[in-house]
Amino acid sequence: MKYAFIFAHRDEHAVTRLCDLLGVSTSGYYDWNDRPESNRNRENRALTDKIRHSYLRSNGIYGSPKIHKDLVAEGERCGVNRVARLMRQADIQSRLRRRFVVTTDSRNTAAPAPDLLQRNFEATRQDDTWVSDTTFIPTREGWLFLAVVLDLFSRQVIGWAMSKRNNTELVQDALTMAIWRRGRVEGVIVHSDQGSTYASGAYREQLARHHLTCSMARKGECLDNAVAESFFGSLKNELVHHEDYSTRQQARQSIFEYIEAFYNRQRRHATLNYMTPVEFEAAHAGN
Numbered sequence: 001m002k003y004a005f006i007f008a009h010r011d012e013h014a015v016t017r018l019c020d021l022l023g024v025s026t027s028g029y030y031d032w033n034d035r036p037e038s039n040r041n042r043e044n045r046a047l048t049d050k051i052r053h054s055y056l057r058s059n060g061i062y063g064s065p066k067i068h069k070d071l072v073a074e075g076e077r078c079g080v081n082r083v084a085r086l087m088r089q090a091d092i093q094s095r096l097r098r099r100f101v102v103t104t105d106s107r108n109t110a111a112p113a114p115d116l117l118q119r120n121f122e123a124t125r126q127d128d129t130w131v132s133d134t135t136f137i138p139t140r141e142g143w144l145f146l147a148v149v150l151d152l153f154s155r156q157v158i159g160w161a162m163s164k165r166n167n168t169e170l171v172q173d174a175l176t177m178a179i180w181r182r183g184r185v186e187g188v189i190v191h192s193d194q195g196s197t198y199a200s201g202a203y204r205e206q207l208a209r210h211h212l213t214c215s216m217a218r219k220g221e222c223l224d225n226a227v228a229e230s231f232f233g234s235l236k237n238e239l240v241h242h243e244d245y246s247t248r249q250q251a252r253q254s255i256f257e258y259i260e261a262f263y264n265r266q267r268r269h270a271t272l273n274y275m276t277p278v279e280f281e282a283a284h285a286g287n
Contacts, residue, residue, distance in 0.1 A: 003032040063094040069274040116215035123153040133228035139245035147174035156277035186211040
């Protein structure tokens with residue numbers, strides 16, 4: 001292992017200096033370096049390259065379980081423990097998570113709809129239940145507000161909208177996209193918090209016009225809308241906290257790419273048996 005460490009850092013420090021620090025002879029190191037590489041070492045080196053590719057493709061957020069699933073999907077035969085070990089040796093680490101701050105304006109006078117989910121976030125089919133929520137993204141121009149609609153069955157983001165204003169039009173635009181994408185949606189439960197935008201007459205009328213059933217979390221209970229909150233946690237931990245957006249337009253483009261190119265089509269979800277949302281829906285089409 002000492003010789004391997006010296007080999008890995010030989011371009012950064014003098015070999016003689018590294019040998020002195022680790023208490024080995026330079027002749028011993030060069031004898032080791034001249035030996036033919038074992039088949040296992042060659043396999044590990046090739047596998048590490050594939051691990052690094054999967055890691056970079058995920059923007060640095062995948063840990064060993066999801067990278068392992070990527071490798072298996074590509075036909076690689078390896079165990080998750082081996083992947084974890086090679087990641088440690090190559091100093092490949094998933095980005096650390098930050099705490100997610102809930103920001104909901106619940107000041108409204110309209111009577112809330114009942115909570116039809118009661119924290120039961122299991123759906124047996126597509127377009128059975130949608131969940132919706134809003135959050136804000138910091139930019140140097142000011143806040144950019146984001147509203148999303150997710151299908152509870154596949155966790156796919158099927159509707160989204162962004163604006164510099166956190167108003168009813170924002171959540172209506174996200175719902176409009178979801179309706180447009182899904183087509184006939186009569187009877188779908190649409191669950192949200194009791195924020196003023198969701199309690200507005202215009203939003204509730206939009207639901208009724210499309211024969212959608214309104215459901216609302218209890219006031220102050222963010223876990224009642226945990227799936228939507230979890231999505232925002234992923235968005236911020238995996239993207240927003242690592243960016244410094246100069247403009248709202250820059251943030252818009254970045255978030256669009258995260259949702260449509262990465263989250264829906266590439267990001268593996270443990271709750272979906274490590275499929276992507278799009279793959280999960282395709283696998284259950286017609287069910």
